[in-house]
Amino acid sequence: MTPDGHxxxxxxxxxxxxxxxxKAFADCIPRSTWNSAPSRVExxxxxxxxxxxxxxxxxxxxxxxxxxxxxxxxxRAIAAAGHEIAxxxxxxxxxxxxxxxxxxxxxxxxxxxxxDIAGVRVSGYRAASFSIIPESAWAFEELERAGYxxxxxxxxxxxxxxxxxxxxxxxxxxxxxxxxxxxxxxxxNAAGRLWAxxxxxxxxxxxxxxxxxAIRRVHAHDGQPHFFYMHPWEVDxxxxxxxxxxxxxxxxHYVNLDQTEPRLRRLLRDFSWDRYDRVLGIQPGx
Numbered sequence: 001m002t003p004d005g006h007x008x009x010x011x012x013x014x015x016x017x018x019x020x021x022x023k024a025f026a027d028c029i030p031r032s033t034w035n036s037a038p039s040r041v042e043x044x045x046x047x048x049x050x051x052x053x054x055x056x057x058x059x060x061x062x063x064x065x066x067x068x069x070x071x072x073x074x075x076r077a078i079a080a081a082g083h084e085i086a087x088x089x090x091x092x093x094x095x096x097x098x099x100x101x102x103x104x105x106x107x108x109x110x111x112x113x114x115x116d117i118a119g120v121r122v123s124g125y126r127a128a129s130f131s132i133i134p135e136s137a138w139a140f141e142e143l144e145r146a147g148y149x150x151x152x153x154x155x156x157x158x159x160x161x162x163x164x165x166x167x168x169x170x171x172x173x174x175x176x177x178x179x180x181x182x183x184x185x186x187x188x189n190a191a192g193r194l195w196a197x198x199x200x201x202x203x204x205x206x207x208x209x210x211x212x213x214a215i216r217r218v219h220a221h222d223g224q225p226h227f228f229y230m231h232p233w234e235v236d237x238x239x240x241x242x243x244x245x246x247x248x249x250x251x252x253h254y255v256n257l258d259q260t261e262p263r264l265r266r267l268l269r270d271f272s273w274d275r276y277d278r279v280l281g282i283q284p285g286x
């Protein structure tokens with residue numbers, strides 16, 4: 001029996017990106033400045049690796065190939081600890097800002113880079129900012145052609161940055177060939193509507209007991225595992241503050257950063273967690 005008593009194993013994931021690469025700051029941090037910006041991702045990922053080891057949890061690390069190329073030792077350390085290496089694309093460009101040809105190149109290249117550096121097969125993909133939306137649903141077929149076995153790239157709610165309202169809440173095959181599995185970020189059905197509860201800012205903003213309740217409701221009401229996501233910069237309350245971003249963007253990014261690590265410790269104790277590929281029943285890459 002798992003810690004929460006439901007016997008359900010959940011998916012734990014980390015989107016490996018720098019604090020300055022988020023969509024919320026795209027308008028005030030040019031990509032041309034990325035190479036000269038102070039990097040904090042390695043220290044933050046090491047904190048997460050230590051925390052996962054302490055709780056004997058293995059997770060999926062959806063990693064930008066931009067990060068992997070600059071920190072190859074970090075990618076190999078993640079893989080050596082038994083975690084799954086998956087793709088987050090090359091440079092965190094939303095799918096809906098790319099043409100199908102551009103996306104095809106990005107998805108294929110990121111997979112090849114990660115596999116070459118880590119020495120493992122990459123099966124999973126997560127779009128930057130969950131940016132497969134109805135208008136960019138063509139991306140599923142491109143991922144299938146690129147050799148991915150699963151994606152975790154949609155949130156079936158309305159949102160100002162992402163959202164695929166009406167999409168299935170749980171794992172499904174989004175292409176006619178049926179060779180790709182989509183695993184949406186978790187949502188909870190309450191008060192007559194769907195609420196996002198997959199992680200990120202939702203995990204930091206809402207009180208932990210409410211977030212825990214949402215996971216338990218997904219277990220008890222839907223009989224499904226919860227799929228959680230977070231970012232390395234979320235355990236870094238001392239990161240530099242970005243000026244020039246909107247008040248909404250600053251709030252989303254910085255709210256309760258000092259609470260993420262203690263909340264994550266509680267989450268790791270309260271529920272059972274594993275890599276996405278194993279929770280989905282996909283043969284781990286080797």
